[in-house]
Amino acid sequence: MSTTTLPEGWHIPLTQWFTVQLITATTVAFTSASSPLRNAAAILAFATAYSVQLSAQKYLPGTRFGAPIVAMCWINVLNAIDLLILSRASYEAQQEYNANSKSNPNPTTSKPLPHPGPGLALALALCKRYIWSLALTFNYRRINTPWQIRSLPHFNPDQPGYIPTRTRFLVTSVAKLIFSVGIVHIFTIETSDLYLNHAVSHLPTKPGEILFPFLYPSSATLGWKRDLVLRVLFTLSFGVVARATIVAGYTLFAVLFVGSGLHQPRMWPPVEGGIWNEGWCLRGFWGKSWHQTLRALLVSNADFLSSSLHIPIPLRTPFRFIFCFFVSGIIHLLMDVGFGVSIPESGALWFFSLQVLGVLVEVSVGRVLGKGLGDVGMWVKKGVGFVWVGAFMLWSVPVWVNPILVRLFADGVRMMSPFLGFGGWVI
Numbered sequence: 001m002s003t004t005t006l007p008e009g010w011h012i013p014l015t016q017w018f019t020v021q022l023i024t025a026t027t028v029a030f031t032s033a034s035s036p037l038r039n040a041a042a043i044l045a046f047a048t049a050y051s052v053q054l055s056a057q058k059y060l061p062g063t064r065f066g067a068p069i070v071a072m073c074w075i076n077v078l079n080a081i082d083l084l085i086l087s088r089a090s091y092e093a094q095q096e097y098n099a100n101s102k103s104n105p106n107p108t109t110s111k112p113l114p115h116p117g118p119g120l121a122l123a124l125a126l127c128k129r130y131i132w133s134l135a136l137t138f139n140y141r142r143i144n145t146p147w148q149i150r151s152l153p154h155f156n157p158d159q160p161g162y163i164p165t166r167t168r169f170l171v172t173s174v175a176k177l178i179f180s181v182g183i184v185h186i187f188t189i190e191t192s193d194l195y196l197n198h199a200v201s202h203l204p205t206k207p208g209e210i211l212f213p214f215l216y217p218s219s220a221t222l223g224w225k226r227d228l229v230l231r232v233l234f235t236l237s238f239g240v241v242a243r244a245t246i247v248a249g250y251t252l253f254a255v256l257f258v259g260s261g262l263h264q265p266r267m268w269p270p271v272e273g274g275i276w277n278e279g280w281c282l283r284g285f286w287g288k289s290w291h292q293t294l295r296a297l298l299v300s301n302a303d304f305l306s307s308s309l310h311i312p313i314p315l316r317t318p319f320r321f322i323f324c325f326f327v328s329g330i331i332h333l334l335m336d337v338g339f340g341v342s343i344p345e346s347g348a349l350w351f352f353s354l355q356v357l358g359v360l361v362e363v364s365v366g367r368v369l370g371k372g373l374g375d376v377g378m379w380v381k382k383g384v385g386f387v388w389v390g391a392f393m394l395w396s397v398p399v400w401v402n403p404i405l406v407r408l409f410a411d412g413v414r415m416m417s418p419f420l421g422f423g424g425w426v427i
Contacts (some may be wrong), residue, residue: 009059013066016052017073020045021137024080029133033088045080049073067337075331078297079137086300087147089136091129097146140293143267149295151288153270157277166258169265173255180248187241189417191409195424196417199230200409202427203402207350210399230427233418234405235397241416246291247271280385282358282392294331298324321359325352332400340407351400358392 027041052073060066156162254268278284302323306316329352336346408415
């Protein structure tokens with residue numbers, strides 16, 4: 001849709017989207033962990049999500065935010081299934097966790113308040129319970145709860161239990177936010193750049209041409225060396241901008257919530273892990289280095305399905321990888337519509353499906369080499385690992401990124417720069 005005005009009825013799918021969260025929050029807050037009403041609530045959340053999809057098709061056709069709304073809605077359905085049925089989250093379990101947690105703030109540090117009357121006390125207790133439950137539906141990593149994801153990044157990897165003071169957290173977060181926004185600005189460029197026009201015009205967008213360029217020599221209009229340079233530059237730029245954008249968005253909310261006093265710093269650990277320690281293999285990259293926003297709900301639903309389908313135990317881990325990456329691919333495919341890429345043009349499903357292949361290769365090589373790897377130093381392992389991850393990403397990322405880049409350029413939207421912050425040149 002080319003107009004800047006919102007389409008008529010745009011608020012309907014948004015309201016229905018938030019209703020999914022309200023259904024989950026209300027049920028978690030006011031039912032026991034074993035209540036049969038939770039199954040009914042999960043079904044209701046599913047039905048509401050389907051109505052969101054129908055409403056988006058009716059009221060948001062041709063818009064760029066219709067498909068992302070639908071994608072996030074189905075994410076919240078998986079989230080609801082996890083909280084209501086699989087994890088069986090409850091306020092009582094959270095209270096027990098808080099009582100046993102060493103990170104629980106000392107209640108004696110604040111002056112005791114006058115005891116309210118019984119009616120007001122009940123109202124405050126119910127309100128506190130519901131606010132916690134509603135916040136939990138947006139706490140996808142389950143931070144500071146009994147259901148917190150594994151491998152949550154630490155504030156200081158050398159001191160896992162370290163939590164900064166509010167002042168230190170805000171100072172470092174503001175600096176991180178400014179740096180991330182600066183990186184996004186440096187590594188993006190306006191589409192009016194003449195050198196960019198030349199570079200984008202030579203980007204292949206068909207999966208076959210991207211993944212197997214040697215089978216399509218006619219598509220390599222610049223020669224394989226320059227095509228490789230173009231691939232490296234755009235892939236690197238996309239990775240830097242994507243990571244900086246995620247960090248900037250997350251840090252902005254962290255500053256707002258911690259700065260306002262609504263949250264303590266421990267509720268906002270780093271959104272992503274370090275590249276150097278974990279990013280030298282695909283499993284470490286996706287499991288720890290990249291953001292883990294969808295980890296809890298994807299893994300729990302994958303394990304539930306594998307158990308329900310009676311998949312043999314040795315095959316459950318591969319099934320988990322396939323399920324998680326496939327669902328991630330569908331989610332990002334719908335997100336690509338936000339960039340103006342049509343669903344048939346999107347390469348998101350290709351990219352995330354290929355990650356399963358990469359992990360399979362990685363595991364197979366590890367098993368073949370076996371104990372021989374024990375005699376190899378860690379520096380050598382990391383060196384070979386980084387080369388492997390870099391080469392695999394260089395091969396697979398463009399199948400997802402190129403259609404996005406071409407669409408952004410066609411729409412005149414500021415986009416990732418292959419010149420990495422330097423002045424343009426003919427590639």
